[in-house]
Structure formats: C-alpha cells, structure tokens
Amino acid sequence: MAAHSGSRKVIYAALAGNLLIATTKFIAAAWTGSSAMMSEGVHSLVDTGNGALLLYGLNRAARPPDLTHPFGHGRELYFWSFVVALLVFAVGAGVSLYEGISHVIAPHAATNLTTNYIVLGLSALFEGYSWRIALKEFRAAKGSLSYFDAVRQSKDPSVFTVLFEDTAALLGLFIAFIGITAAAYFERPELDGVSSIFIGLILAMTATLLARESKALLIGEAALPHVQEEIMAAVDGDPDIERVNGMTTVHLGPDQIVVALSLEFKDDRSTEDIEDCVERIEARLKQHRSDIASVFVKPQTSATWRKRRAKLVE
Structure with a gap:
C-alpha cells in the first residue's frame, strides 16, 4: 500500500477537483x-468516475494471494485502468461529439457569457492544481527517461492516467474558451458546437493512448532492462551455478514481479546442494528487490535454453 501512496495522492487530488468542477x-x-x-x-x-475506479483498482490490487489467485490480485489495477480508457472514449468522447454535432445542426446562441468565463477560469485553476500534482509525481517516477519512454515503460498506470486526463481537461478548457468566444464575436453559435467536437476528438485520442498502454500491461509485460540486470547480478557468481542462461520476467502489478530463471548447475553438485542453492537465490533476490513476488528456477543446459528462446523469437 505504501508503494502507491504517490498514486493515491494524485488520484485524490484529481477526484476532489473534478467533482467540484463537474458540478460547476x-x-x-x-x-x-x-x-x-x-x-x-x-x-x-467522467474524470470523477475514473478517479473512483482507479482507487477501487488500487484497493483490489492490494489484496493478498489466495487459493484462487495464488499470485495475488495485482492485475486488477490494469483491468480497471483499461475500463477507465473505455469510459473516456465511450462516454466522454461520445457525448462530446454528439453534443457538438447536435449544436452544429441546430445552433442556438449561448447566454450570460460572463458565467461561462468565470467557470472556465475556476476550472482551469482546479485542473491546473491537479495536473501539477500528477506531473510532479510522474517526474519523480520517470527519472532520466523522456516522457514518452516513461509512459511506455511505466508499470503503474494510475499516475499517467490522471496526468493524461488532466492534460486533456486543460486543453478542453482552452478549446471551450475559444469556441464560446468565437461564437459570440462572430455571432455564429455553431462554432460553440465545433469546439465541443474538438473536445470529443481530444478525449478520443487520450482514450486510445490509455487503452494501448493498459492493454500491454494487462497482457503481461516483462520487467524493465535495469531490473533484469539487477536480478542477473544477484544470481551470477553463486558457487553452485555453472552458468546463468537467462530469465523470463512478468509484471503481475506495479510492485509484483514473477521471475523464472534458467540455470545450469555444476555437474558435481548433489540434489541437496541444488535445493540449498535455489533457496539461497530466492532469499537473495527478495532481499535485493521487495517487488519480486515469486521466483522459479529451472535447471537447463545453455543449449536447451537457447533453443527454446529461439522459438519464442520466431
């Protein structure tokens, strides 16, 4: 739960802001x-509901393993992140496009523009505050990576989901301001509907990006290269191991990694020596990284490992 404290802070800020903004x-x-x-x-x-779903996903993902789910429930977060992407597309983008097209077909002039401008200004302040918190957390998590690479490599969709939504919201507010102003200045109320269409398109693009990243995590992504290097370094050099052939890793959640190692043990080692070595390796890995949930070791020759890896590449 502590590992997701930053994610929860971002989501709570977005949830409170979006609820107030939506009402206004x-x-x-x-x-x-x-x-x-x-x-x-x-x-x-929609953003308010999405924040609630992400919190629900975090709570569900934190449940301990049981007989039905022996590796835990970490992927629940990935599932609910994918649901969030679908809601942004179906509800957010769909309603905005429908509203915009309807307003273009049957335009009517908006009244009391001062009220709209006040609401847009307040919304920009609230959204900007939420966006700033999400950006700060995302920068802390990405390190030296670029924003694009950080999103592609991130195993925790909760932070970048809120960041994407808040960015889309700020863009939507700017477009709404342009549309309302243009409709009043040119006395063309259909321009208000056009701005709504553009807001819908922005939401559709945001949903597509979120769905793409959530789908990849839901299917199962390997640990990052530097994490795999840490695992290899922790295993390599054990006195009972002749060669570390390689490994297969998969994320079951942001802080849950399953590791399968292919090891070639020295020929003169007994079964008891090998059992002691496996226990030693598992304890060493879990001491190095708290996010390693399970470790599986398969004794193999290097030739067998290479042959099976070649089939995966094909």
Whole structure:
C-alpha cells in the first residue's frame, strides 16, 4: 500500500477537483445553454468516475494471494485502468461529439457569457492544481527517461492516467474558451458546437493512448532492462551455478514481479546442494528487490535454453 501512496495522492487530488468542477460546469451549461460547457461538464464527470475506479483498482490490487489467485490480485489495477480508457472514449468522447454535432445542426446562441468565463477560469485553476500534482509525481517516477519512454515503460498506470486526463481537461478548457468566444464575436453559435467536437476528438485520442498502454500491461509485460540486470547480478557468481542462461520476467502489478530463471548447475553438485542453492537465490533476490513476488528456477543446459528462446523469437 505504501508503494502507491504517490498514486493515491494524485488520484485524490484529481477526484476532489473534478467533482467540484463537474458540478460547476453543469450549472453553467444549464444557465447559459453552451454546448462546449456541457461537453466539459460531461468530461469532468467522467474524470470523477475514473478517479473512483482507479482507487477501487488500487484497493483490489492490494489484496493478498489466495487459493484462487495464488499470485495475488495485482492485475486488477490494469483491468480497471483499461475500463477507465473505455469510459473516456465511450462516454466522454461520445457525448462530446454528439453534443457538438447536435449544436452544429441546430445552433442556438449561448447566454450570460460572463458565467461561462468565470467557470472556465475556476476550472482551469482546479485542473491546473491537479495536473501539477500528477506531473510532479510522474517526474519523480520517470527519472532520466523522456516522457514518452516513461509512459511506455511505466508499470503503474494510475499516475499517467490522471496526468493524461488532466492534460486533456486543460486543453478542453482552452478549446471551450475559444469556441464560446468565437461564437459570440462572430455571432455564429455553431462554432460553440465545433469546439465541443474538438473536445470529443481530444478525449478520443487520450482514450486510445490509455487503452494501448493498459492493454500491454494487462497482457503481461516483462520487467524493465535495469531490473533484469539487477536480478542477473544477484544470481551470477553463486558457487553452485555453472552458468546463468537467462530469465523470463512478468509484471503481475506495479510492485509484483514473477521471475523464472534458467540455470545450469555444476555437474558435481548433489540434489541437496541444488535445493540449498535455489533457496539461497530466492532469499537473495527478495532481499535485493521487495517487488519480486515469486521466483522459479529451472535447471537447463545453455543449449536447451537457447533453443527454446529461439522459438519464442520466431
């Protein structure tokens, strides 16, 4: 649970901000009749629900292993992150596109623009605060990696999901401001609907990115290269091992890694020596990295390992 304290802080900040913003936007949309403001209200409402789902996923993923799920429930977080992506696409983007197209076909001018501008300004402040917290946590997690590489390599979707949503929200607020202003200045109320369409497209692109990353994690990704190097270094040099052929790793959650090692033991070692070596290796790995959940060791010759790895590549 402590490992996800940063994630929870980000989600709580986003949840509180989005709930307040959604309520304000819906009141403003009903008051002024703005299509863009209605789309923004739906967007914030979806983000509020998404934050609740991510928290639910974190709680479910933290449950200990049981007989039905011997490796734990870590992938629940990945599942609910994928559900969040679907909601952003289906509800957020879908409603915004529908609202925008309807407003273009049957345009009507928004009233009381001052209310819209006040709501947009307050929303930008709240969203900006949430975005700043998410960005700070993401920067701390990414280290020296670029933002693109950090997202691709991240095993914890909760932080970058909130960051993506908040970024899309800030872009949506800017587009809503442009649309409302242009509709009033040019006396073309359909421009308000056009801005709603653009908001829907931004949400659709955000959902696509989130779904892509969540799907990869849900299927199962290997540990990062530097983690694999740490594991190899911890195993290599054991007196009972002739050669470390290689390993297979998979993330069951952000802090749950299963390691399968292929080892060639020295020919003169007894069964008892090998058993002691396996226990020693498992204890050493778990001492080095707390995120290693299970370790499996398979005695193999290097030729057998290479042959089986070649089939995986094919």
